Amino acid sequence: MKINGKDYQSLWREEETIHFIDQRKLPHTFEIYSARTIDDIAYAIKEMVVRGAPAIGAAAAYGMAIGNKNPERTATVLRTTRPTAYDLFHAIEYMTNAIQQGKNAFTAATLYAQTIISRCKKIGEHGEKLIKDSTRILTHCNAGALATIDYGTALAPIRLAHENKKELFVYADETRPRLQGVLTAWELYHEGIPHVLIADNAAGYYMRKKDIDLVIVGADRIAKNGDFANKIGTYEKAVLAKENGIPFYVAAPASTFDPHLKDGSQIIIEERAKQEMTQIAGITIMPEWISVKNPAFDVTPQKYVSGYITEDGILKK
Amino acid sequence: MKINGKDYQSLWREEETIHFIDQRKLPHTFEIYSARTIDDIAYAIKEMVVRGAPAIGAAAAYGMAIGNKNPERTATVLRTTRPTAYDLFHAIEYMTNAIQQGKNAFTAATLYAQTIISRCKKIGEHGEKLIKDSTRILTHCNAGALATIDYGTALAPIRLAHENKKELFVYADETRPRLQGVLTAWELYHEGIPHVLIADNAAGYYMRKKDIDLVIVGADRIAKNGDFANKIGTYEKAVLAKENGIPFYVAAPASTFDPHLKDGSQIIIEERAKQEMTQIAGITIMPEWISVKNPAFDVTPQKYVSGYITEDGILKK
Numbered sequence: 205m206k207i208n209g210k211d212y213q214s215l216w217r218e219e220e221t222i223h224f225i226d227q228r229k230l231p232h233t234f235e236i237y238s239a240r241t242i243d244d245i246a247y248a249i250k251e252m253v254v255r256g257a258p259a260i261g262a263a264a265a266y267g268m269a270i271g272n273k274n275p276e277r278t279a280t281v282l283r284t285t286r287p288t289a290y291d292l293f294h295a296i297e298y299m300t301n302a303i304q305q306g307k308n309a310f311t312a313a314t315l316y317a318q319t320i321i322s323r324c325k326k327i328g329e330h331g332e333k334l335i336k337d338s339t340r341i342l343t344h345c346n347a348g349a350l351a352t353i354d355y356g357t358a359l360a361p362i363r364l365a366h367e368n369k370k371e372l373f374v375y376a377d378e379t380r381p382r383l384q385g386v387l388t389a390w391e392l393y394h395e396g397i398p399h400v401l402i403a404d405n406a407a408g409y410y411m412r413k414k415d416i417d418l419v420i421v422g423a424d425r426i427a428k429n430g431d432f433a434n435k436i437g438t439y440e441k442a443v444l445a446k447e448n449g450i451p452f453y454v455a456a457p458a459s460t461f462d463p464h465l466k467d468g469s470q471i472i473i474e475e476r477a478k479q480e481m482t483q484i485a486g487i488t489i490m491p492e493w494i495s496v497k498n499p500a501f502d503v504t505p506q507k508y509v510s511g512y513i514t515e516d517g518i519l520k521k
Numbered sequence: 522m523k524i525n526g527k528d529y530q531s532l533w534r535e536e537e538t539i540h541f542i543d544q545r546k547l548p549h550t551f552e553i554y555s556a557r558t559i560d561d562i563a564y565a566i567k568e569m570v571v572r573g574a575p576a577i578g579a580a581a582a583y584g585m586a587i588g589n590k591n592p593e594r595t596a597t598v599l600r601t602t603r604p605t606a607y608d609l610f611h612a613i614e615y616m617t618n619a620i621q622q623g624k625n626a627f628t629a630a631t632l633y634a635q636t637i638i639s640r641c642k643k644i645g646e647h648g649e650k651l652i653k654d655s656t657r658i659l660t661h662c663n664a665g666a667l668a669t670i671d672y673g674t675a676l677a678p679i680r681l682a683h684e685n686k687k688e689l690f691v692y693a694d695e696t697r698p699r700l701q702g703v704l705t706a707w708e709l710y711h712e713g714i715p716h717v718l719i720a721d722n723a724a725g726y727y728m729r730k731k732d733i734d735l736v737i738v739g740a741d742r743i744a745k746n747g748d749f750a751n752k753i754g755t756y757e758k759a760v761l762a763k764e765n766g767i768p769f770y771v772a773a774p775a776s777t778f779d780p781h782l783k784d785g786s787q788i789i790i791e792e793r794a795k796q797e798m799t800q801i802a803g804i805t806i807m808p809e810w811i812s813v814k815n816p817a818f819d820v821t822p823q824k825y826v827s828g829y830i831t832e833d834g835i836l837k838k
Contacts, residue, residue: 231808378798380697380720386807393810400814401807403697403798404721405754409790409819412756437722439729440757443764473726481695481720484806490703490718491548493710497717502726 205349205363207234207394213321214259214350215266217314222266224253227350231390242271242278249285249292256351257424258320258457261291265313268299272309275300290425294459317353323457324355326515331361331420331455334518337371339417342407342445344377345435346384347422347455348391357422357455359391361513366397374399375416377407379435381480381498404437411448419445420513423456430506430521431468432456436499442508455513468503476500522666522680524551524711530638531576531667532583534631539583541570544667548707559588559595566602566609573668574741575637575774578608582630585616589626592617607742611776634670640774641672643832648678648737648772651835654688656734659724659762661694662752663701664739664772665708674739674772676708678830683714691716692733694724696752698797698815721754728765736762737830740773747823747838748785749773753816759825772830785820793817 205212207225215224222245226237237253239245245267248254254263264282271278279296286292295316302312335341347358355363365372374392378385378401385401392399402410410416419441426432432454445452465471476498482490490496512519522529524542532541539562543554554570556562562584565571571580581599588595596613603609612633619629652658664675672680682689691709695702695718702718709716719727727733736758743749749771762769782788793815799807807813829836 231811378697380695380722383806386811389811390808393812400812401798402814403753405697405752405757406814406816406819408757408760409753409816412819435722436720436726440722440725440761443725443761444757447760447764481718484801484804487801487804487806489700489801489804491707494548494703494706495710495717497719497723499723499726502723502729 205354205391205395213354214256215254215263215353217266217310220270220310222263222270224248224263225350226253227255227387228252230350231386240270242267242281245270246281246285249282256346257289257291258352259350260286260289261295262317262320262353264292264295265299265316268296268303269309269313272303275303320352321354323515324352324357324360327357327455327457327513328355328360328364330517331453331513332364332368334418334451334453335361335365335370335372339370340373340375340415342375342377342410342416342419342441343388344385344421344438344441345379346387346391348388350387350391356391357457358420359388360455361420362397363395366395372397375407375410376401377404377437377441378402379437380404383484384435407441408444411444411450416450419450419452420455423454423460424501425465425471426454426456426461426512427465427467427470428461428463429467430509430512431503432506432509433468433471433473433501433503436502439502439504442504446508451510452508453511453513454509458514458516468505471503473502474500522671522708522712530671531573532571532580532670534583534627537587537627539580539587541565541580542667543570544572544704545569547667548703557587559584559598562587563598563602566599573663574606574608575669576667577603577606578612579634579637579670581609581612582616582633585613585620586626586630589620592620637669638671640832641669641674641677644674644772644774644830645672645677645681647834648770648830649681649685651735651768651770652678652682652687652689656687657690657692657732659692659694659727659733659736659758660705661702661738661755661758662696663704663708665705667704667708668739673708674774675737676705678737678772679714680712683712689714692724692727693718694721694754694758695719696754697721700801701752724758725761728761728767733767736767736769737772740771740777741818742782742788743771743773743778743829744782744784744787745778745780746784747826747829748820749823749826750785750788750790750818750820753819756819756821759821763825768827769825770828770830771826775831775833785822788820790819791817
């Protein structure tokens, strides 16, 4: 991704140091966090210097490389950072095997990260075909380069279409409560891709006005039947897209399909802290007595999905 | 409405002084703003000490009473406060006629305010019949006592059902960008009505989970065919209610029906300041460069509406 005209990834390796764009500081300031020890990596994951399942996986893989002299202890430290992150466990397992097989740990971790990037790029190449000149696209949350090292999932087709000189316009839902839409706006701003940030409440308004031609979102987990979990509010946008006859696509690597899940009813929804609603950047915006519910994800049934953009192509129903 | 166990209205008259609950300070602190001059009243309307079309109308009526020695000059001052508020102009006209007819201006203004309150109470009595024991109700924005002097429109049926000892539960959308849902939560909290505040993104999630039995919202303007304008996001909730088979009601006085509007396409949507998105309570939450669109209202077609709760009863299609 371009930032101030320079190419960046959300994390990268330089010898035995791992650098991260510090996502806690975004979009207000652009700072690099550098990790040299396992504890530095664990801190980066736990404190959300890095966020997004694929980027967290890559951070864990590099952590295993740093701690390759004692893989068991390293794995134990890393596993406690974000207990529900599937990619984290997957990366630890991948690296444990590589180390046991006597492979160079840093080379293996770099390969792990490069695989994520090349999958995202392929998602972009396939999804880019859905975008014509003057297509207006809605996206929800941040399924961008920050979350996936580079390109993103939902943002990859948009990046590639822009590189291919297609004129397009992006509506980015702000995505309460955590406002990840601001990160999407930050990425698009630095790429020079025309866009606007809107309240989640306004997405339906623009769909009904026929100002949106296409919806692309990411996914955290996809069940065998195509039902998928993603950031809270995704289901709302999917229903509104269907009601307004707008194609709705899910962009995700094939590994997001979970063969153990028959359908979306088996996905458990995480309820997160009240403070995500009542505070923004540490500032309290709602009074203490307020009673809040804060589900972090929702499940969208497959009947609302036009297709799944993966590295292997676009899967239609 | 009850506040800390005491009965209040959002504005009230004491001799020739008009007191307001200062809505700029809510929900963090409860303060009374007292207006003794036309300029005090104009300030209250302009600076949003008072908000909500019916309450603004009543404030203007009292302003005309205070300035009854020179109704023309008073009307000119008041008209410039909130140039798009229909109720404001209506109240000024009503009071100009009353003063011309030699009526006591304070008595006329009080009657104007009392009429609003009694209409809201009747809306509550009719709408209350839709609520059974254990009904779970979603509402959007604040169509409460704060906006209407007392009872509210969408909140009136909820208040009356609670007074009648029905067990009910309210989901209040936070209603970005201005978070009027926090005012709804504040009213419900003080009435002891069980409720929870949710992100606008979560309403669809709870509908699909079958945790919501009924939706009631207010309306700013209703066209002859039943299409209506209300706070941005109302259209989204209406589509989601239909998709999930949940009854969706609009609560508003009959005067909200505008005979000059054939349908919703004639309603012009106000685009409001970027700062409503990028700042909360004066604190900047998004960077300066961010590009924002902020439509304040949307139009919901009548096909999504189960009925209109008015002071004359519930109008079905």
